[in-house]
Ligand SMILES: Nc1nc2c(ncn2[C@@H]2O[C@H](COP(=O)(O)OP(=O)(O)OP(=O)(O)O)[C@@H](O)[C@H]2O)c(=O)[nH]1
């Protein structure tokens with residue numbers, strides 16, 4: 001089996017621009033990628049492809065196969081899937097809370113397709129046993145799209161229900177979960193810039209320079 005990580009570094013994570021500059025977001029996404037690769041490696045996944053819009057910005061100290069494609073998430077993944085003959089895990093680069101134990105569990109299921117929902121209707125991980133037959137449709141409510149695509153193919157489905165694996169770091173409030181539950185390089189990066197501030201209601205992030213009642 002293999003894993004593929006779609007990756008776009010240039011102006012990455014634009015939804016985090018209220019709290020991180022472009023340079024910071026590009027540094028941050030690389031550290032999240034490293035965390036994801038580390039979890040895959042710890043789970044024993046040996047074949048890891050990075051499907052990237054540019055060779056620059058992909059760490060060259062990691063043992064990864066690089067596939068450079070034009071921008072366009074769905075088109076690049078769908079053309080990649082046409083060329084693979086083995087079970088394949090599509091795992092996003094912005095999942096620093098995914099642990100190797102999640103990966104091991106996901107690949108142990110007997111179903112044809114395992115879907116790991118992301119917050120807000122997204123798809124964080126798709127594990128597909130026969131990828132050539134599958135077409136992805138990310139963006140919008142892609143969890144429902146991938147569920148329906150799998151059903152239309154007559155394939156069996158497992159939904160992997162996990163709090164940590166559901167958290168993709170898209171918006172500033174997602175960084176709270178990274179501060180609370182992270183254990184890798186991207187958590188260290190976030191800790192240099194933010195703290196988790198407690199008060200009424202949910203914990204919030206606060207820039208480190210404005211500390212008040214934080215944990
Ligand atoms: N190969 C490839 N990967 C992409 C592309 N766009 C996004 N990705 C990756 O797909 C995953 C999900 O993307 P998003 O969460 O939308 O990330 P993003 O585009 O950096 O974030 P926003 O600018 O906030 O939408 C991440 O792993 C991205 O690095 C693309 O055009 N090509």
Ligand SMILES: C[C@H](OP(=O)(O)O)C(=O)O
Pocket residue numbers: 073118119120121122123124137138139140141142143168170
């Ligand atoms: C790619 C997209 O990611 P999100 O917009 O949820 O980060 C999705 O999961 O369909």
